[in-house]
Amino acid sequence: MNAAAPIVSAKALTKRFAETAAVDGLSFTVNRGEIFGLVGPDGAGKTTTMRMLAGVLPPDTGSIVVDGIDVVSKPEEGKQHISYMPQRFGLYEDLTVDENIRFYADLFEVAAGVREERAQRLLTASGMSQFRSRLAGQLSGGMKQKLGLTCALVHTPKILLLDEPTTGVDPVSRRDFWRILYGLREQGVTILITTAYLDEAERCNRLALLHAGRILYCDTPVALKQRMPGALLVISSPAGRKVRAAIVGQAGVSNVILVGDGVHVVVDDPHTCIPELGDALQRAGVPFTGIVAGEPSIEDVFVSLLENTGKTQ
Amino acid sequence: MKLRRLRAIAIKEILQIWRDPRSLMIALLLPFTQMFLLGYGVNLDLKHLPVCTFDREGSQLSQALLKHFQASQYFAIVRNVASYPQLVSAIDHATCGLAIVIPPDFSERLNETGTAPVQAILDGTDDNTANIAFGYAAAVVESYSADVQLNWLDRQGRQLQQIQPMSVQSRVWFNEDLESRNFIIPGLVAVIMALIGAQLTSLTISREWERGTMELLVSTPVRPIELMFGKLAPYLVLGWVDAAFCVGIATLWFGVPFQGTLLTLFLTTTLFLTVVLSLGYLLSVLIRSQVGASQIALLVTMMPTTLLSGYIFPIDQMPKFIRALTYLLYSRYFVTIIKAIFLKGSGISELMTPILFLIVYAVAVMCLAARALRKSLG
Numbered sequence: 001m002n003a004a005a006p007i008v009s010a011k012a013l014t015k016r017f018a019e020t021a022a023v024d025g026l027s028f029t030v031n032r033g034e035i036f037g038l039v040g041p042d043g044a045g046k047t048t049t050m051r052m053l054a055g056v057l058p059p060d061t062g063s064i065v066v067d068g069i070d071v072v073s074k075p076e077e078g079k080q081h082i083s084y085m086p087q088r089f090g091l092y093e094d095l096t097v098d099e100n101i102r103f104y105a106d107l108f109e110v111a112a113g114v115r116e117e118r119a120q121r122l123l124t125a126s127g128m129s130q131f132r133s134r135l136a137g138q139l140s141g142g143m144k145q146k147l148g149l150t151c152a153l154v155h156t157p158k159i160l161l162l163d164e165p166t167t168g169v170d171p172v173s174r175r176d177f178w179r180i181l182y183g184l185r186e187q188g189v190t191i192l193i194t195t196a197y198l199d200e201a202e203r204c205n206r207l208a209l210l211h212a213g214r215i216l217y218c219d220t221p222v223a224l225k226q227r228m229p230g231a232l233l234v235i236s237s238p239a240g241r242k243v244r245a246a247i248v249g250q251a252g253v254s255n256v257i258l259v260g261d262g263v264h265v266v267v268d269d270p271h272t273c274i275p276e277l278g279d280a281l282q283r284a285g286v287p288f289t290g291i292v293a294g295e296p297s298i299e300d301v302f303v304s305l306l307e308n309t310g311k312t313q
Numbered sequence: 314m315k316l317r318r319l320r321a322i323a324i325k326e327i328l329q330i331w332r333d334p335r336s337l338m339i340a341l342l343l344p345f346t347q348m349f350l351l352g353y354g355v356n357l358d359l360k361h362l363p364v365c366t367f368d369r370e371g372s373q374l375s376q377a378l379l380k381h382f383q384a385s386q387y388f389a390i391v392r393n394v395a396s397y398p399q400l401v402s403a404i405d406h407a408t409c410g411l412a413i414v415i416p417p418d419f420s421e422r423l424n425e426t427g428t429a430p431v432q433a434i435l436d437g438t439d440d441n442t443a444n445i446a447f448g449y450a451a452a453v454v455e456s457y458s459a460d461v462q463l464n465w466l467d468r469q470g471r472q473l474q475q476i477q478p479m480s481v482q483s484r485v486w487f488n489e490d491l492e493s494r495n496f497i498i499p500g501l502v503a504v505i506m507a508l509i510g511a512q513l514t515s516l517t518i519s520r521e522w523e524r525g526t527m528e529l530l531v532s533t534p535v536r537p538i539e540l541m542f543g544k545l546a547p548y549l550v551l552g553w554v555d556a557a558f559c560v561g562i563a564t565l566w567f568g569v570p571f572q573g574t575l576l577t578l579f580l581t582t583t584l585f586l587t588v589v590l591s592l593g594y595l596l597s598v599l600i601r602s603q604v605g606a607s608q609i610a611l612l613v614t615m616m617p618t619t620l621l622s623g624y625i626f627p628i629d630q631m632p633k634f635i636r637a638l639t640y641l642l643y644s645r646y647f648v649t650i651i652k653a654i655f656l657k658g659s660g661i662s663e664l665m666t667p668i669l670f671l672i673v674y675a676v677a678v679m680c681l682a683a684r685a686l687r688k689s690l691g
């Protein structure tokens with residue numbers, strides 16, 4: 001098979017549930033060995049897309065080819081090569097860590113020696129080796145997710161589908177998690193991940209921004225940032241909401257995003273806007289400690305791209 | 314079909330059963346509660362059975378006892394005789410179905426030792442009536458005095474044989490109709506196996522849906538048939554244990570004689586369990602909620618089995634249309650089989666027809682269940 005050809009190719013996927021079009025004409029490709037991120041607000045259609053790729057939900061229309069296998073017409077063939085980790089914890093809470101691993105290894109017919117070696121390595125990497133005889137239901141959220149990943153990796157998938165694997169996971173576990181993912185990428189495993197954390201999106205090779213079942217943009221994080229119209233200003237202030245109220249609607253200001261210690265403002269021209277915004281804030285009597293030009297995060301990009309879409313629609 | 318995946322499913326299921334002691338206890342206790350509840354609950358009405366009395370003492374106490382019989386709606390005293398031959402002849406000519414004999418030392422023994430035996434002689438040609446009559450007679454005696462002991466004399470057929478007195482612990486249980494039980498209880502074993510069998514498996518797939526484990530399971534290469542056999546196997550073992558309990562209670566507690574061989578019983582029970590377990594599994598596949606699946610399982614096993622299997626209401630006395638319906642009911646065949654094994658000692662070869670019906674049923678239900686499980690969330 002051609003190594004340069006995309007390993008996943010989805011074309012014109014649609015899936016309706018009664019009145020809602022959960023996925024509405026989605027097309028994208030994933031290259032071999034990359035980490036591909038699907039990002040979007042709740043209800044954007046991320047889970048539905050993942051399910052269709054995993055072969056557990058047939059699309060209404062469209063085609064999915066994973067490593068040369070037509071997943072829509074032959075879902076069972078694809079399942080040999082795909083590992084899917086659902087958004088909702090799907091392991092058996094009344095089975096121990098080891099029993100869960102063994103169960104999935106057996107379903108994928110992994111030899112006992114191989115299973116043991118992999119389980120050992122993966123559990124050590126995620127700091128879970130001392131919990132092997134603990135019931136899965138008694139693990140913390142982060143550990144559950146790492147167990148899910150271990151089970152997903154106990155066979156050798158060509159492609160790994162992770163649906164919000166780090167939601168509700170503590171920062172340390174998230175770091176472990178990503179370290180494992182990078183290791184996998186080095187081994188040539190292709191990873192498709194959805195995430196609600198936009199800082200995580202930045203770790204992906206490529207990103208698709210999903211909204212209402214459609215892909216708005218699909219590119220590398222760097223390229224996406226360049227697509228952001230205008231420039232970003234960071235206003236540091238203890239009263240972010242007041243700042244926003246004072247500057248929304250000013251000439252040249254297209255987006256105001258609340259962040260922890262102030263606001264991010266997307267503007268057309270930073271040189272003229274910095275003094276103008278300073279004046280506006282002083283007039284309104286809102287306290288602030290500085291206005292500087294900043295590097296947009298993927299979150300800024302995402303919010304401003306989404307808002308622009310909303311305006312043009 | 315890959316044996317390894319099947320085994321993985323079975324092991325997982327066993328672990329889950331094992332880790333859920335409450336459900337396991339229910340599964341193991343059900344045979345007891347159901348056997349006792351239904352075994353004693355069997356209630357066949359008997360009204361105004363003709364009774365002969367032979368009061369050899371003629372005291373106030375003895376007459377008082379007989380008044381109790383007269384007062385009971387179950388009995389009607391039709392004759393008072395003065396000798397054994399008269400009494401035997403009354404039974405042999407079917408003038409009465411029950412004869413009560415009060416010994417000459419009745420009051421004396423009652424006053425001195427606190428207990429006194431009374432004989433009940435029954436027409437043994439009609440098992441059912443005899444048993445029920447004895448049960449009610451025992452109840453009447455008990456209502457008179459807890460200390461009067463009722464002895465059972467069985468009068469089999471029309472020949473004059475030596476009357477064998479049989480002492481029965483009649484004071485312990487109300488409605489102790491021993492021998493009609495012999496007839497009904499083997500069928501009851503079938504009813505209870507149908508009930509438990511379908512209940513056990515009706516939860517297996519719906520539980521995966523409710524706990525959210527199904528999504529991951531259907532994303533693996535496991536095949537529906539592996540899933541089905543892997544899930545049925547542990548419950549078959551549990552079903553065997555339950556069946557052993559039921560048969561044990563039937564023979565050891567209710568004293569139903571067992572004429573057949575254990576091998577025949579084992580093979581046919583396994584076949585029947587396969588039918589009911591697959592049926593429960595099919596429902597579990599079709600209905601994604603545990604409560605729903607188990608309710609429907611109860612509905613499709615308990616009701617038709619109780620009413621139409623012939624375990625208590627004879628099929629040949631049903632209206633033609635209903636009789637035709639019973640052929641669709643799997644438990645009907647097993648009721649026939651298990652009664653024949655218990656009471657007649659029938660072997661496999663004599664039971665071939667109902668066995669074949671059950672095999673057809675098992676194969677059909679399993680095919681349906683394997684096809685009904687679609688590895689998809691849609």
Ligand SMILES: Nc1ncnc2c1ncn2[C@@H]1O[C@H](COP(=O)(O)OP(=O)(O)O)[C@@H](O)[C@H]1O
Pocket residue numbers: 017018020021022023040041042043044045046047048049
């Ligand atoms: N099984 C379903 N039945 C009905 N509606 C559904 C179902 N699954 C998803 N949806 C709807 O489809 C849309 C997309 O859902 P989903 O794919 O779960 O989004 P996300 O994972 O991005 O939050 C939502 O509006 C959701 O309500």
Ligand SMILES: [Mg+2]
Pocket residue numbers: 046047048087163164
């Ligand atoms: Mg989701």
